[in-house]
Amino acid sequence: MITFKDVSKIYLPDHIALNNINLTIQPKEFVSLAGPSGAGKSTLLRLAIREEQPSKGQIFLEEQEINHLAAKDLPQLRRKIGIVFQDFKLLSNKTAYENIAFAMEVGGRTNQEIEEDVPRVLRLVGLHDRDEHFPDQLSGGEKQRVAIGRALAHRPTILIADEPTGNLDLINTWDIIRLLLKINELGTTVILATHDREIVNTLDRRVITLEKGRVIRDEEKGRYIL
Amino acid sequence: MLTTLSRIVKSGWLNFWRNRWLSSSAISIMGLTIFVTTSLLLINVLTNSLVQILRDKIDISVYFNLETTEEQILETRKSLIDLEEVESVEYVSQEEALEKFEEKHQDNQLLMQSIQELDDNPLEASLNIKAGTASQYEQIVDFLNGSQYKEIIDKINYRQNQAVIARLSSITAVLQRSGVVVSIILALMAVLITFNTIRLAIYSSREEINVMKLVGAGHWHIRGPFIVEGAFYGLVAAVIVLIIFYPVLWLLSPKMTAFLPGSDLFYFFRINFWQILLLQIAVGVSLGVASSLVAIRRYLRD
Ligand SMILES: Nc1ncnc2c1ncn2[C@@H]1O[C@H](COP(=O)(O)OP(=O)(O)OP(=O)(O)O)[C@@H](O)[C@H]1O
Ligand SMILES: [Mg+2]
Numbered sequence: 469m470i471t472f473k474d475v476s477k478i479y480l481p482d483h484i485a486l487n488n489i490n491l492t493i494q495p496k497e498f499v500s501l502a503g504p505s506g507a508g509k510s511t512l513l514r515l516a517i518r519e520e521q522p523s524k525g526q527i528f529l530e531e532q533e534i535n536h537l538a539a540k541d542l543p544q545l546r547r548k549i550g551i552v553f554q555d556f557k558l559l560s561n562k563t564a565y566e567n568i569a570f571a572m573e574v575g576g577r578t579n580q581e582i583e584e585d586v587p588r589v590l591r592l593v594g595l596h597d598r599d600e601h602f603p604d605q606l607s608g609g610e611k612q613r614v615a616i617g618r619a620l621a622h623r624p625t626i627l628i629a630d631e632p633t634g635n636l637d638l639i640n641t642w643d644i645i646r647l648l649l650k651i652n653e654l655g656t657t658v659i660l661a662t663h664d665r666e667i668v669n670t671l672d673r674r675v676i677t678l679e680k681g682r683v684i685r686d687e688e689k690g691r692y693i694l
Numbered sequence: 695m696l697t698t699l700s701r702i703v704k705s706g707w708l709n710f711w712r713n714r715w716l717s718s719s720a721i722s723i724m725g726l727t728i729f730v731t732t733s734l735l736l737i738n739v740l741t742n743s744l745v746q747i748l749r750d751k752i753d754i755s756v757y758f759n760l761e762t763t764e765e766q767i768l769e770t771r772k773s774l775i776d777l778e779e780v781e782s783v784e785y786v787s788q789e790e791a792l793e794k795f796e797e798k799h800q801d802n803q804l805l806m807q808s809i810q811e812l813d814d815n816p817l818e819a820s821l822n823i824k825a826g827t828a829s830q831y832e833q834i835v836d837f838l839n840g841s842q843y844k845e846i847i848d849k850i851n852y853r854q855n856q857a858v859i860a861r862l863s864s865i866t867a868v869l870q871r872s873g874v875v876v877s878i879i880l881a882l883m884a885v886l887i888t889f890n891t892i893r894l895a896i897y898s899s900r901e902e903i904n905v906m907k908l909v910g911a912g913h914w915h916i917r918g919p920f921i922v923e924g925a926f927y928g929l930v931a932a933v934i935v936l937i938i939f940y941p942v943l944w945l946l947s948p949k950m951t952a953f954l955p956g957s958d959l960f961y962f963f964r965i966n967f968w969q970i971l972l973l974q975i976a977v978g979v980s981l982g983v984a985s986s987l988v989a990i991r992r993y994l995r996d
Contacts, residue, residue: 517908519908539995542907543907543910543911543912544910546908547910551908551909557901557905557908558905559902560902561708561709561712561713562708566708570906570911573701573915574906574909574911574912574915575910576698578697579697618909621909622910
C-alpha cells in the first residue's frame, strides 16, 4: 500500500526530522503512529501526501514512486488519499455540504454523483442535519467529522489522520476514533498519528513508535510505551 | 468541461456574494479606477471639442485685386483644394462681401452712405482657407506666395493673424499631449492600486488555497473562482460608476456647455451610453481577471 525506503528528512540547515525510515503499510491496515511531540510523525505524513519532499530515500504509494512527481501530477495523487488534520482545515466560506462537494468536484465527479454521495457521506459522519452550516457554526467535533467526510469524498483507499482528536474533548475524541474504525472496516487503510496513550492502548492495533526521527518500535497489537 | 466551468462560475459567485462586505473595498478601488478611466475619456472628448472650436476660429483670407476675374479666383481655389494641408476653401465674391459689409454696418449711417455713393463695389473678392491643423497655415501661405497666383493676390491676412495662430497651435498641441500623459499616469496608478487590493485579498486566502491543493484541486479549480470573483468586482464597480455618472453629468453638463459652447457631455454620454457601459465593464472585468491571475500565480507554484 505505502512504503518508505531509507527515507530521511532534513530541515535546513541541519535539523534531522526523520532518520532513515523503512516501513511498509499493508492494504486495509489500521496503523497508529505514536511518539512524543517533535518525534517526526507529522513530517512522515506530510511526505506521504507529498506536501514535502524527502531529503533522501523513496516513497511508494500503490507501486507509484511519489517523491519525484511533477507538480501537475500532485492533484491526482491527493485524490487517492484522504487527509484529516488536527486543525480541520475546512474552507471557511463553504458550508459543510459544499466542503465535501468541493472535493468531489475537483475529482471530476458528475453533479448527479455528488448529489447522491454528499448526503450519504454526511449521514456516515452523522451530520446530515448540519449540511447548511458553515465551519464557524459547527463545534470542533462536528468540524472534524466534516473534514473526515471530505477526506472520504474521493473514496480513497487510504486515509491519513494527523492528530485528528488533538483539539477535541473526550466524548468527541471517541466519536472520531469510532468513525475511523468504521471507515477502516469498510475497507480503507487508516494511518492515525497521535500521542494519546489512551487511544493507542484501546485500539489494540499495529503501533509504529517514532522517537527523534527514528522508528524505535513497530508491533502488531502494540501498546503505547515510552 | 462545461460542468467544470459552471462549477467555477458558481463557486466564484458564492465567494463574491458571501464576502460581499469584504469585497466592497476591492469594488470601491476598482470603481475609482473605472471612474478615472471614464473621466479621462470625457475630458478627452472635451479637449477635442475645445481644440475643434479653436480650430474653427482660425482661418486665413486671401484678397484678390479688384480686376481679377471670377474664373481666376475659382482656379486658385481649385489648386488650393488640391493641397494636402487645406481642409476647406470658401469663396466670397465681391457681391457677397458687400452684402456682409452692409449687414455688419447697417447701423452706421455714415459708412452706409459713403459706400452707396461709390459707383463700383470697393470690396475685394476673397477665399477663406481652413487648414487641417494650425501649424499648416505657414505652408499654405508659402504656396500662394510662390505660385503664379501671386500676381492677382492683393493681400493675405495671415501676417496679422500669425501670432494668434501660432499661440493656438501650441496651446492645442500642449493640451492634447498633456492630456495623454496625465491619462496614462492616472490610469497606471489606478491599475496598480487595484492590483494591490486584489493581491491582498488573495493573500488573505493563501491558507484556503493550500487546503484546496491538499484535497486534490487542480490549478483551475483553485484559480477559477478567484478569477470569476475578480470579474464580478469589475462588473459591479462598472455598474456603480455608471449610476454615479448619470446624475453628475446631468447636473454638470449645462455648466460645461456655458463655459465651452458646442460641447454637450451629457448628450455625448447618452448617445454613447452602451459603448461607455461596455468600456467600463471591459476595463473592470479585465482588470479584475488580470489582477487575480497574476496575484494567484505565486500560490500555485509548487
Ligand atoms: N518546516 C519545518 N522547518 C524546520 N523544522 C521543522 C519543520 N517542520 C517540522 N520541523 C521539526 O521537525 C521535527 C519533527 O516535527 P513534527 O511536526 O514531525 O513532529 P510531530 O511528531 O508531529 O510532533 P507533534 O506531536 O507535536 O505534532 C520537530 O523538531 C520540528 O521542530
Ligand atoms: Mg504533528
